[in-house]
Amino acid sequence: FSGADLADGSCAHPTIPGRVSPLLPANHVTMTKGTGLVHTAPAHGMEDYSVASHHQLPTDCLVDESGCFTEAAGPELKNKNVLEEGNEAVIKMLQAAGSLLKEEKYVHSYPYDWRTKKPMIIRASKQWFVNTADVKAAAQDVLKKVKVIPTSAVNRMLEMLDRRTFWCISRQRSWGVP
Numbered sequence: 001f002s003g004a005d006l007a008d009g010s011c012a013h014p015t016i017p018g019r020v021s022p023l024l025p026a027n028h029v030t031m032t033k034g035t036g037l038v039h040t041a042p043a044h045g046m047e048d049y050s051v052a053s054h055h056q057l058p059t060d061c062l063v064d065e066s067g068c069f070t071e072a073a074g075p076e077l078k079n080k081n082v083l084e085e086g087n088e089a090v091i092k093m094l095q096a097a098g099s100l101l102k103e104e105k106y107v108h109s110y111p112y113d114w115r116t117k118k119p120m121i122i123r124a125s126k127q128w129f130v131n132t133a134d135v136k137a138a139a140q141d142v143l144k145k146v147k148v149i150p151t152s153a154v155n156r157m158l159e160m161l162d163r164r165t166f167w168c169i170s171r172q173r174s175w176g177v178p
């Protein structure tokens with residue numbers, strides 16, 4: 001059957017009794033990158049966030065700043081690192097529920113931190129947002145006063161600023177720029 005046959009369907013969550021998960025279409029999910037069915041983690045990536053926003057799903061983040069599951073993930077996972085013992089705990093939970101169809105080693109395409117060479121976990125966090133028009137105008141005015149080498153790069157940066165749809169000032173990184 002085609003994926004369209006699953007539209008508006010749902011399935012039982014494999015580890016949370018009573019929880020129902022909707023089956024949703026998404027342009028970033030294709031048959032060329034696996035089965036064409038994937039989980040959605042709205043708090044852990046822009047594509048998933050976009051799908052969740054479109055369908056008005058919550059974007060709860062079950063991972064803390066240290067990369068460990070929070071209490072909201074459940075007692076079996078709380079305080080376990082998602083890329084280490086947390087991963088093993090999820091596999092055991094799926095096995096116990098009779099929901100694990102196949103297990104195999106897979107090199108995931110996590111983004112890697114260029115400084116530490118370790119995988120990064122993208123996670124939603126509370127932010128404060130500002131008026132986009134005000135920030136855009138201020139950023140463009142300030143950029144016009146900056147000496148940029150080569151000078152041709154200024155126009156590219158001004159165009160990028162003009163296309164920007166979301167603005168968030170973040171000081172959560174321990175290094176570098178917002």
